[in-house]
Amino acid sequence: MISVYKLKPKFQQLLMPILNFLHRKKVTANQITIGSIVLSLIIALLFWYADRFPIFFLALPIGLLLRMALNALDGMMARLFNQTSKTGEVLNEVGDIVSDVVLFFPLLKFHPESIYLIVAFIVLSVVNEFCGLIGKVIANDRRYDGPMGKSDRALLLGVYGILALLHISMVTVSGYIFGVLCLLLLLSSVTRLRKALAHG
Numbered sequence: 001m002i003s004v005y006k007l008k009p010k011f012q013q014l015l016m017p018i019l020n021f022l023h024r025k026k027v028t029a030n031q032i033t034i035g036s037i038v039l040s041l042i043i044a045l046l047f048w049y050a051d052r053f054p055i056f057f058l059a060l061p062i063g064l065l066l067r068m069a070l071n072a073l074d075g076m077m078a079r080l081f082n083q084t085s086k087t088g089e090v091l092n093e094v095g096d097i098v099s100d101v102v103l104f105f106p107l108l109k110f111h112p113e114s115i116y117l118i119v120a121f122i123v124l125s126v127v128n129e130f131c132g133l134i135g136k137v138i139a140n141d142r143r144y145d146g147p148m149g150k151s152d153r154a155l156l157l158g159v160y161g162i163l164a165l166l167h168i169s170m171v172t173v174s175g176y177i178f179g180v181l182c183l184l185l186l187l188s189s190v191t192r193l194r195k196a197l198a199h200g
Helices: 004-024 029-048 054-080 086-104 112-139 150-165 174-199
Strands: none
Touching: 004 054, 029 054, 029 086, 054 086, 054 150, 086 112, 086 150, 112 174
């Protein structure tokens, strides 16, 4: 199934020099994870005030690309340099869910016409990650199947930031957009559960 997540191996290869640099500086996987969570909170705050300062919309494409890099780096650091831990796993999973909620929350301010669908989108995003974790529980295999995985959602929010900066309004079509995204999240969640059960 189509997902940005499938590009992750090539993305990780590009990040290897940065990973080695951080390791030499004795930066740990958990520190990178915490940095990613803090970055997400900053992006969400800038996004919230982007109606007053439109340049803040740039925090979405730029900040989310950096967040994707940090999300890849913490896992690479943990695996390649023997830093895996239960604390790190909790930080990673809970941090991703909290980050997603705060990042998408400002959409409620910018699109009150689709408030119920946006709430559904945020809730289904959390459910989607939970379904991914089910695979770890029953088959020791964390599922990242798409569409509408974490990376896909980040990409769409980044595109949204660019469109908003260009004053391209989506008010008249936001209901359709979030409706489709909710359906894709449902499909993604069902796919993850099916794959988890098949491997379990």
